[in-house]
Amino acid sequence: MKKYDVVVIGSGSANIVLDAAISQGLRCAQIEKGRFGGTCLTRGCIPTKVMVTAADYIREIEDLPKIGVDVAPARMNWEKVSQRVWQKINESKDILAYYQSLDNVDAYQGTGYFTGEKKLQIAMNDGTLSDEFTADKIFIAVGARTNITPIDGLEEAGYLTSESLFGEKYPPNPYKSLIIMGGGPIGTEFAHVFAATGTKVTLVQRNVRLLIKEDEEISAQILKEIRNLGISVFLNHIATAVRVANGEKVLTLEDRLTGETTEVRADEIMLASGIRPNTDTLHLENTSIETDNCGWIRTNEFLETNVEGIWAFGDVNGEAPFRHKANYEAEIVTHNLFGGHQPEDWRWARYDVVPAVTFSYPQVAHVGLTEQQAVQAGYDVVTAKHHYSSTAKGFALGFNPGDEHDGFVKLVVDKSANTILGVHIIGPQASILLQPVVNLMNAGETKITPIHPNIASKTVKELRESRLTRNLDPHSVISVGETMTPHPSLSEVIMWIQYYFGGR
Numbered sequence: 001m002k003k004y005d006v007v008v009i010g011s012g013s014a015n016i017v018l019d020a021a022i023s024q025g026l027r028c029a030q031i032e033k034g035r036f037g038g039t040c041l042t043r044g045c046i047p048t049k050v051m052v053t054a055a056d057y058i059r060e061i062e063d064l065p066k067i068g069v070d071v072a073p074a075r076m077n078w079e080k081v082s083q084r085v086w087q088k089i090n091e092s093k094d095i096l097a098y099y100q101s102l103d104n105v106d107a108y109q110g111t112g113y114f115t116g117e118k119k120l121q122i123a124m125n126d127g128t129l130s131d132e133f134t135a136d137k138i139f140i141a142v143g144a145r146t147n148i149t150p151i152d153g154l155e156e157a158g159y160l161t162s163e164s165l166f167g168e169k170y171p172p173n174p175y176k177s178l179i180i181m182g183g184g185p186i187g188t189e190f191a192h193v194f195a196a197t198g199t200k201v202t203l204v205q206r207n208v209r210l211l212i213k214e215d216e217e218i219s220a221q222i223l224k225e226i227r228n229l230g231i232s233v234f235l236n237h238i239a240t241a242v243r244v245a246n247g248e249k250v251l252t253l254e255d256r257l258t259g260e261t262t263e264v265r266a267d268e269i270m271l272a273s274g275i276r277p278n279t280d281t282l283h284l285e286n287t288s289i290e291t292d293n294c295g296w297i298r299t300n301e302f303l304e305t306n307v308e309g310i311w312a313f314g315d316v317n318g319e320a321p322f323r324h325k326a327n328y329e330a331e332i333v334t335h336n337l338f339g340g341h342q343p344e345d346w347r348w349a350r351y352d353v354v355p356a357v358t359f360s361y362p363q364v365a366h367v368g369l370t371e372q373q374a375v376q377a378g379y380d381v382v383t384a385k386h387h388y389s390s391t392a393k394g395f396a397l398g399f400n401p402g403d404e405h406d407g408f409v410k411l412v413v414d415k416s417a418n419t420i421l422g423v424h425i426i427g428p429q430a431s432i433l434l435q436p437v438v439n440l441m442n443a444g445e446t447k448i449t450p451i452h453p454n455i456a457s458k459t460v461k462e463l464r465e466s467r468l469t470r471n472l473d474p475h476s477v478i479s480v481g482e483t484m485t486p487h488p489s490l491s492e493v494i495m496w497i498q499y500y501f502g503g504r
């Protein structure tokens with residue numbers, strides 16, 4: 001049976017690990033069933049941010065008269081925006097071509113799955129089956145996909161997901177009307193994009209609030225802002241049936257509190273109702289790799305699975321599903337296994353300082369605990385709120401004290417220790433305003449904290465017993481590089497700093 005040194009399944013954050021293995025001259029295999037580059041490049045962060053940026057400008061231009069700049073209405077040129085969206089998505093072809101050009105990599109286009117504990121096979125996209133093979137080290141980074149909630153009539157009526165939108169269902173023109181189901185980051189970002197194109201958007205959220213991972217005050221504010229954009233929002237509603245009438249999709253909604261039903265109609269329905277892991281494609285039943293009840297692979301703080309020689313990272317381990325978190329984990333694995341470091345200098349993952357940004361209008365950003373979580377955790381909580389209008393630049397941007405659309409920063413502090421527990425921001429550039437706090441919260445000394453204590457290779461057991469600590473000196477470029485950065489371009493600058501100076 002053929003044996004590789006390294007196999008990576010997935011081509012998103014997995015490529016970070018793959019590149020390190022390649023640079024060491026190891027014999028590698030890469031398996032990807034879809035477009036090379038993974039979700040972020042081909043159907044996630046990057047194409048959506050190209051759209052969101054155009055949508056942001058439309059809204060900002062609309063806001064300009066309030067600071068004394070008269071403007072003509074701005075309009076989204078869908079063809080131009082789409083050309084730019086697909087320019088990025090199509091970089092995928094260059095990624096595939098790059099790996100195909102390397103001698104020590106086999107880039108397989110197909111679905112990889114396990115036939116035994118460390119044995120793999122590939123159902124190739126061309127319909128053939130690969131031979132079985134094995135590897136010393138296997139890295140699973142297969143990500144996740146939209147979780148489709150079954151609704152009567154949905155399959156017959158047809159629907160969109162982020163995958164099909166950036167695929168076979170990409171619209172040549174914006175929809176006249178669109179129903180989006182799900183009020184998380186995907187739902188609110190697409191609601192902003194399409195509303196800015198002139199689409200009549202209806203957002204249906206099962207929960208009583210939008211962006212349920214945010215502090216309650218942020219959820220309440222984003223609701224006001226989203227409604228202010230002309231988007232119709234139904235909270236605490238579920239869809240019970242879909243039918244097609246006069247060329248439109250008609251959705252029956254039920255108020256979960258009162259049971260009252262309403263009908264909403266639109267050209268198209270998009271599901272943004274959460275994600276599920278792609279582990280069902282892997283035939284994990286042929287291995288002893290542990291997952292939780294929903295299929296997310298259990299990993300420890302070193303991204304090890306319970307099977308020696310198999311690691312998993314990114315969305316598939318069920319920790320926060322963000323591009324910056326996936327890359328952070330991939331960099332940890334790279335540092336430990338291919339960085340030439342002794343175990344006592346290994347890195348490990350911590351999930352208490354994972355920043356999150358939703359690129360809605362306005363942006364929403366947070367790191368750490370919400371007020372509600374801090375109270376529940378038993379901290380001596382004190383909070384403070386500072387409005388954009390109370391700052392000189394906030395006023396310059398057009399916010400006035402008392403304005404119901406004023407953005408704010410909410411600080412959650414442990415009063416006894418005087419430490420920051422969480423920061424929550426809603427308003428322009430929230431993604432950038434958050435970053436200094438993320439870096440500070442991540443800096444300093446941290447002690448190893450076991451995650452899934454039963455998962456431990458011999459080295460990890462020793463490291464845990466030695467009570468390893470890592471000191472991130474706030475002056476060091478290494479600390480900058482080891483801190484997650486959710487702003488897309490800021491994170492690229494940080495990666496550049498890390499690669500340029502980090503190794504010196």
Ligand SMILES: Cc1cc2nc3c(=O)[nH]c(=O)nc-3n(C[C@H](O)[C@H](O)[C@H](O)COP(=O)(O)OP(=O)(O)OC[C@H]3O[C@@H](n4cnc5c(N)ncnc54)[C@H](O)[C@@H]3O)c2cc1C
Binds near residue numbers: 010
């Ligand atoms: C619409 C949208 C917008 C987003 N915006 C942001 C954002 O602004 N910021 C942010 O931080 N995050 C964002 N995310 C989340 C981010 O894209 C993911 O967290 C990140 O891409 C996960 O990376 P990954 O490496 O874990 O998996 P992926 O990048 O999903 O890579 C996994 C790859 O594995 C492939 N695969 C799956 N099963 C198999 C198999 N059996 N064999 C072979 N290949 C397989 C898949 O085709 C996929 O390409 C967004 C997601 C979506 C959907």
Ligand SMILES: NC(=O)c1ccc[n+]([C@@H]2O[C@H](COP(=O)([O-])OP(=O)(O)OC[C@H]3O[C@@H](n4cnc5c(N)ncnc54)[C@H](O)[C@@H]3O)[C@@H](O)[C@H]2O)c1
Binds near residue numbers: 149275358
């Ligand atoms: N800017 C970003 O970082 C960014 C952007 C997009 C996506 N993402 C990541 O991708 C993941 C998936 O995003 P998401 O927004 O789909 O998931 P989500 O789980 O965060 O939100 C989905 C929401 O849909 C609701 N919902 C579920 N079923 C529903 C139904 N049938 N009808 C109406 N509402 C329903 C849920 O109550 C939930 O609030 C997120 O966890 C997020 O981290 C990140």
